[in-house]
Amino acid sequence: xxxxxxxxxxxxxxxxxxxxxxxxxxxxVLVMVLTSGGALFPLxxxxxxxxxxxxxGAPARTVALRFSEPLFISxxxxxxxxxxxxxxxxxxxxxxxxxxxxxxxxxxxxLQIASRIMGAVSVVSLLGxxxxxxxxxxxxxxxxxxxxxxxxxxxxxxxxxxxFEDAMVIYQAQKNRLGYSTVGRGLGSFGTLAGSLxxxxxxxxxSTTVAMVQRGYDGxxxxxxxxxxxxxxxxxxxxxxLVMGAVWKIL
Amino acid sequence: MSVxxxxxxxxxxxxxxxLLAACHLTLAxxxxxxxxxxxxxxxxxxxxxxxIAAPFxxxxxxxxxxxxxxxxxxxxxVGLMAAAVFIISCMPIPVPSAGTCSHPCGTGISGILLGxxxxxxxxxxxxLIQALFLSHGGLSTWGANIVSMGVMGSLAGYAAFKVLRLxxxxxxxxxxxxxxxxxxxxxxxxxxxxxxGIRGDSPFLPLFSKILVAFIPTxxxxxxxxxxMTAGMVVLLYRKRPDLLVKMGVLKxxxxxx
Numbered sequence: 001x002x003x004x005x006x007x008x009x010x011x012x013x014x015x016x017x018x019x020x021x022x023x024x025x026x027x028x029v030l031v032m033v034l035t036s037g038g039a040l041f042p043l044x045x046x047x048x049x050x051x052x053x054x055x056x057g058a059p060a061r062t063v064a065l066r067f068s069e070p071l072f073i074s075x076x077x078x079x080x081x082x083x084x085x086x087x088x089x090x091x092x093x094x095x096x097x098x099x100x101x102x103x104x105x106x107x108x109x110x111l112q113i114a115s116r117i118m119g120a121v122s123v124v125s126l127l128g129x130x131x132x133x134x135x136x137x138x139x140x141x142x143x144x145x146x147x148x149x150x151x152x153x154x155x156x157x158x159x160x161x162x163x164f165e166d167a168m169v170i171y172q173a174q175k176n177r178l179g180y181s182t183v184g185r186g187l188g189s190f191g192t193l194a195g196s197l198x199x200x201x202x203x204x205x206x207s208t209t210v211a212m213v214q215r216g217y218d219g220x221x222x223x224x225x226x227x228x229x230x231x232x233x234x235x236x237x238x239x240x241x242l243v244m245g246a247v248w249k250i251l
Numbered sequence: 252m253s254v255x256x257x258x259x260x261x262x263x264x265x266x267x268x269x270l271l272a273a274c275h276l277t278l279a280x281x282x283x284x285x286x287x288x289x290x291x292x293x294x295x296x297x298x299x300x301x302x303i304a305a306p307f308x309x310x311x312x313x314x315x316x317x318x319x320x321x322x323x324x325x326x327x328x329v330g331l332m333a334a335a336v337f338i339i340s341c342m343p344i345p346v347p348s349a350g351t352c353s354h355p356c357g358t359g360i361s362g363i364l365l366g367x368x369x370x371x372x373x374x375x376x377x378x379l380i381q382a383l384f385l386s387h388g389g390l391s392t393w394g395a396n397i398v399s400m401g402v403m404g405s406l407a408g409y410a411a412f413k414v415l416r417l418x419x420x421x422x423x424x425x426x427x428x429x430x431x432x433x434x435x436x437x438x439x440x441x442x443x444x445x446x447x448g449i450r451g452d453s454p455f456l457p458l459f460s461k462i463l464v465a466f467i468p469t470x471x472x473x474x475x476x477x478x479x480m481t482a483g484m485v486v487l488l489y490r491k492r493p494d495l496l497v498k499m500g501v502l503k504x505x506x507x508x509x
Contacts, residue, residue: 027390030290030390030391031294033290034290034292034293034294034297034391035294042290066385066386067386069288069386069387070288070289070290070386073288073291074288076465077291077449080449080458080461080462080465081449081451084453084457084458084461085450085451085452085453085458086453109451113290113291113449116290116291117288117289117290117291118290119290120289120290120389120391121288121289121290121386121389124289124382124383124386124389124390125386127383128383128384128386136383146309146312148312148315148316148319148326149308149312149372149375149376151326151330152315152326152329152330152333152372152373152376153330153333153376153379153380154330155326155327155329155330155331155333155334156330156331156333156334156337156376156377156380157334157380158330158334159330159331159334160334160337160338160380162334163331163334163335163338164338167338187476187479187480187483188483190480190483191479191480191481191482191483191484191486191487192483192487194335194339194357194360194480194483194484195483195484195485195486195487195488195491196487197335197338197339198332198335198360198364198484198488198495199487199488199491199492199495201328201331201332201334201335202328202331202492202495204327204331205324205327205328205330205331206324206328208327208331209323209324209327212327213323217323218323219319219320219323219326
């Protein structure tokens with residue numbers, strides 16, 4: 001769960017850039033990655049985002065963890081495309097009397113998709129590293145995402161850490177009592193753990209509501225106020241988008 | 252000649268699928284539930300799934316607003332359920348047939364407790380946090396993942412539970428089937444979304460069937476495990492906190508044991 005924390009070192013160069021601008025720039029670059037014709041632009045974005053992540057102090061282990069799943073999925077996609085799509089045979093082999101073939105055009109398409117995955121993941125990861133959650137919520141509110149949904153997100157994010165601690169206490173207690181010694185017992189224990197979490201979520205929600213009503217809660221949470229944009233951050237955002245747009249056009 | 256050719260093609264397909272499954276097992280240090288990764292779908296497909304998901308999320312938010320008007324605790328409860336679903340879907344559970352760990356979706360239980368409309372909102376919230384802070388799923392694939400996990404998973408889980416309870420099947424069996432169908436519905440729809448998104452000029456059905464086969468080693472047993480987990484949760488709630496099930500409308504007050 002520690003990977004949920006951004007763990008970036010403050011202050012960093014993106015700290016004072018408004019979350020709304022970071023969100024807009026990230027979404028625009030994401031669209032560029034998705035619409036790029038080849039693999040070079042996504043790889044350029046990957047490199048740029050990895051460098052920025054290092055500069056703002058994201059720990060290498062957290063970065064590696066974030067990329068582990070997309071890497072696995074990329075490998076699967078390349079394999080699927082290589083083996084099952086395409087016409088131009090790259091290699092063929094005879095395994096136990098049965099022929100298998102890899103296709104060159106399938107491999108190229110697979111590598112393009114893989115680069116797109118890695119490029120897009122790097123953009124969203126950087127956004128996560130560089131933007132505190134409450135500022136991100138304020139940015140979503142500015143983009144006219146419904147207030148009810150933002151409130152659910154805020155409650156969920158706030159209580160993920162609380163419930164996670166509860167879950168770890170229950171899990172350790174079960175583990176110490178050999179609750180996961182066999183698959184069958186493990187399943188039973190996991191069901192109990194998940195059920196207990198649901199009960200605790202319910203109880204926490206009741207006590208939270210009572211505490212919030214006493215503080216004037218009427219069913220809606222106030223959103224974060226937006227400060228006016230600074231001209232420097234607007235210039236920085238436009239400049240970075242222009243650079244990315246030019247590279248997108250060239251590559 | 253044509254019969255021999257057909258046999259040869261079938262043998263080739265079987266071998267290719269076996270090799271793919273073998274690669275899947277050897278590569279999978281940690282198998283993941285079926286979330287479509289960031290960047291995998293072309294822009295057109297990403298936008299299409301987003302527009303398909305939007306009305307379901309909007310309806311869920313509308314239901315939430317109506318329920319909050321009568322009970323202020325409902326919104327915090329949905330937020331906390333989203334947190335619980337997030338944590339449940341981050342917990343590793345062993346998949347013996349694949350020799351690895353995977354994790355459940357959790358939408359089966361939220362569909363049972365909150366109903367499919369609000370469960371879509373819960374899934375959307377959990378997916379957004381996972382995309383931003385775990386790189387699990389993504390922003391561009393958020394719509395597609397909401398459709399598969401939120402809409403299909405919640406609807407399948409809810410429908411299975413309701414139908415089985417209607418014909419007087421006990422809580423444990425109904426919970427098991429709800430979890431099983433929620434997981435498998437998510438897996439089926441994700442495979443379809445993935446095949447449609449990455450097929451390029453190739454036909455849809457062959458690639459769809461190959462993706463289905465490739466994920467069978469983890470997803471088939473995972474569905475059964477999620478079913479067992481959901482059954483465990485429902486039974487625990489029934490024994491320890493039937494008042495919660497009554498409040499959520501899962502049980503009628505008369506159905507609670509003394």
